Amino acid sequence: MINILLCDDHAVVRMGLKMLLNNHEDMQVVGEASEGNEGIQQAIELKPDVVVMDLSMPHGKDGMSATSELKKLKPEIQILILTMHDDEEYLFRAIQAGASGCILKSAPHDELLAAIRSVASGNAYLHPSATKRLMEEYIGSVKQGNTDTFNLLSDREKEVLTLIAKGFSNKEIAEQLVISVKTVETHKGNLMEKLQMKTRPELVAYALKKGLLGYGI
Template sequence: MIKILLCDDHAVVRMGLKMLLNNHPELEVIGEASEGNEAIEKSLELAPDVVVMDLSMPHGKDGLSATIELKKKKPEISILILTMHDDEEYLFKAIQAGASGCLLKSSPHDELISAIRSVASGEAYLHPSATKRLMEEYLNTVKSGDTDHFELLSEREKEVLTLIAKGFSNKEIAEQLYISVKTVETHKSNVMEKLKMKTRPELVQFALKKGLLGYGI
């Protein structure tokens, strides 16, 4: 029996996936989560074999951040990323984050079942659009020890990082981006987690090196 935790911010999607997966005798959905923090908590509580994780969740912790944290706490859990983005960049980010597989939301149902079986058995599973070049690029990056954690950031997180480095407060950033202060704080937390940094000065130094302020060091 493969125990599965579903993480998606849409309840209807979770319901559909649960009905589909529970129709297979060797699969069992043991829990659900609507965002990354809840997925981490329930994974620690329920110990699933596979977490089916939505990549983009606007509220709470996103799929990439949750994958990074969960793999630190429970490296034995396999994570299958679901995404609507048929783009090598997103696939590469998922692999960097520690996911065992990545699948398009538009994929046929039988492909989802195959992907879950594969990652549950310790194998990797990538959608066919993830080419041989993607894997070669990733392996070369790992071997060289030159993983660029900046590429794990979403576009919104890069915007928040840039404004933090420019000295804006959370409230000012919220006003500029038309989001809540709480959302800014969540993005800031995700940025620091992905970049493995703990202080604002570290973020400023990083932003300078990346040329996010218009000039580098």
Template sequence: MIRILLVDDHAVVRQGLMMLLNAHPDFDVAGEASEGNEGIQKALELKPDVVIMDLSMPHGKDGLSATSELKKQLPDCAILILTMHNDEEYLFQAIQAGASGCILKSAPHEELMAAIQSVYHGNAYLNPAAIKRLMEEYLNHVKQGTTDTYRLLSDREKEVLTLIAKGYSNKEIGEQLVISVKTVETHKGHLMEKLKLKTRPELVEYALKKGLLGYK
């Protein structure tokens, strides 16, 4: 039996996946979690073979951060990223974070089953179109001679970073983006973790170097 942990912020999605996977003779859903921090805790407790990790979870730790942290603590655990984003940016971020594969939420059930079995047996899982995009992106990085941590940030985290660099307070950022101060703080924590920075001045300096304020 392949023991699986589901990490997704939508209860309906988790319940649907649980019913689908438990109906398969080779799968056993050992547990579920609604955000990344809980997912890491459950994984450490349950030691699943495969974690199906949602990419976008606005509350708590997001899928990329959780994947990166979980691979440090459970390096033998295979992580399959579940996402609605079909572009190379998210694909490259997932692989960099340590995921064994990526699958779209719109994929057929049969493809999900195959993906789980593939990563469980130590293989990577990407569909042919995704492999082509990943190879093109990798070759582009090789030509540039850089691997940019900025690509690890979500679009929202990039927005928050830019506004922080412009001197806005958390409250003002929340008002601009129509989100709560707590959500702003969560995004700020995620981007600082991904960029390996510890202070607001370091974030401002990083944003300046990236040219986010219009000059370098």
């Protein structure tokens, strides 16, 4: 059962989503919030598997800020951004804030259900047009000769990078790969040095562009 928290400033939208999601045996809406601060508090108390977070909430904390703060407090909770904005700026900001996925409000119901199931299982989800733009951007950079040091990464470093991008903590990565947390931290440090990156969100965005989460070329 996937426990879901809805965070949207429109009560009618929340009602519609709740009716849709509760109609499926593997999903259950455990709480609702009308703005970011309330969403964070509800998430801490209810411990949902997935938070469906509206990006634009004019009253209180907005979805982007709430996502960033919640991921720091509860990194194990997966966040699916719900937005009407179909452009790269919002997509990359959402990824950098720690979201596991992003879907348009205009998306069909089946796509929303698939997105929730995807992020709940630890994978990433991007709506098709966003995936297409990421691919086009990557192809463009290759054609321009903007190569990177991906081939310099060891197989183990690539494994660690993939798990980081999926939202796992250092401890969880260590358990999955049967290595120590210190070794995970070493691999992470090597990754950042080789890729010339300084933050975890940068690694996540890079992994998405390289197709390590199933959205690559």
